[in-house]
Amino acid sequence: MAEKTTPKIEEKKEEKSAQEVVALEIEEKVEDKMEDRREERPAIAYIQTSQNNTMIHITDLAGNTISRVTGGMVTKHSRLKSDPTIAMFIAKKAAERAKDLGITSLYVRTRAKTGTTSVGSGAHAAIKSLDKEGFKIISILDTTRVARGGPKKKGGKRGRRV
Numbered sequence: 681m682a683e684k685t686t687p688k689i690e691e692k693k694e695e696k697s698a699q700e701v702v703a704l705e706i707e708e709k710v711e712d713k714m715e716d717r718r719e720e721r722p723a724i725a726y727i728q729t730s731q732n733n734t735m736i737h738i739t740d741l742a743g744n745t746i747s748r749v750t751g752g753m754v755t756k757h758s759r760l761k762s763d764p765t766i767a768m769f770i771a772k773k774a775a776e777r778a779k780d781l782g783i784t785s786l787y788v789r790t791r792a793k794t795g796t797t798s799v800g801s802g803a804h805a806a807i808k809s810l811d812k813e814g815f816k817i818i819s820i821l822d823t824t825r826v827a828r829g830g831p832k833k834k835g836g837k838r839g840r841r842v
């Protein structure tokens with residue numbers, strides 16, 4: 681009779697341990713999710729592009745500079761500074777420094793020269809590279825300044841007479 685009771689007791693112990701294991705796994709998953717939320721450190725990436733150059737400036741939310749990289753820091757050929765390929769290298773270089781400081785997500789602000797219709801070709805490539813580097817892109821905003829009216833043209837009330 682002793683042999684018949686021991687397997688039942690062992691089965692109950694196994695059931696309890698299996699239930700405890702499942703409960704512990706659920707607790708670990710919840711803790712991991714909470715840690716992921718706590719560890720998320722956002723920053724702001726300012727991408728300024730023109731026909732001649734591309735600049736990426738990453739700051740924390742308070743405005744302190746984390747990294748700043750331009751096209752001239754990556755290539756010596758002035759004609760290539762605004763190239764999308766160079767913009768990818770610029771983004772990688774800026775991302776390395778930001779990752780070292782624990783930045784995980786970015787607010788991206790793109791900007792072109794005032795009066796132009798759209799951002800330069802390097803902006804799109806830089807955003808794609810930042811995404812591929814593992815940053816979570818929270819939002820992308822175009823902050824290009826738009827002139828509305830502008831200063832008064834010279835020539836007086838009746839215009840310039842030729």
